[in-house]
Amino acid sequence: xxxxxxxxxxxxxxxxxxxxxxxxxxxxxxxxxxxxxxxxxxxxxxxxxxxxxxxxxxxxxxxxxxxxxxxxxxxxxxxxxxxxxxxxxxxxxxxxxxxxxxxxxxxxxxxxxxxxxxxxxxxxxxxx
Numbered sequence: 001x002x003x004x005x006x007x008x009x010x011x012x013x014x015x016x017x018x019x020x021x022x023x024x025x026x027x028x029x030x031x032x033x034x035x036x037x038x039x040x041x042x043x044x045x046x047x048x049x050x051x052x053x054x055x056x057x058x059x060x061x062x063x064x065x066x067x068x069x070x071x072x073x074x075x076x077x078x079x080x081x082x083x084x085x086x087x088x089x090x091x092x093x094x095x096x097x098x099x100x101x102x103x104x105x106x107x108x109x110x111x112x113x114x115x116x117x118x119x120x121x122x123x124x125x126x127x128x
Contacts, residue, residue: 093119
């Protein structure tokens with residue numbers, strides 16, 4: 001098992017100030033939360049968008065709150081590359097030969113496209 005650890009690199013309000021000094025010091029990131037994730041098939045790099053972390057682990061595609069690690073939703077689908085997020089949709093390819101479009105706030109599968117081959121690249125939005 002691995003741990004998904006989100007540190008405050010992108011969330012400046014979560015960073016702790018460095019020790020006072022005469023020269024400016026970089027802010028030291030603070031660990032916000034940690035979560036156990038399963039390795040193996042479908043363990044992807046996370047995508048962070050609009051305060052939510054999206055990733056695949058243990059046969060599920062999962063959305064968690066970036067601030068506290070609380071699981072918002074999970075669906076039975078495996079991503080094999082980081083998801084793309086735009087206009088309230090989360091899109092990802094899967095080794096089940098589907099391209100999924102999932103509603104970001106609810107986890108509802110809005111549509112899926114079945115391909116003749118694996119879809120294991122990061123999805124890209126074009127022209128809205």
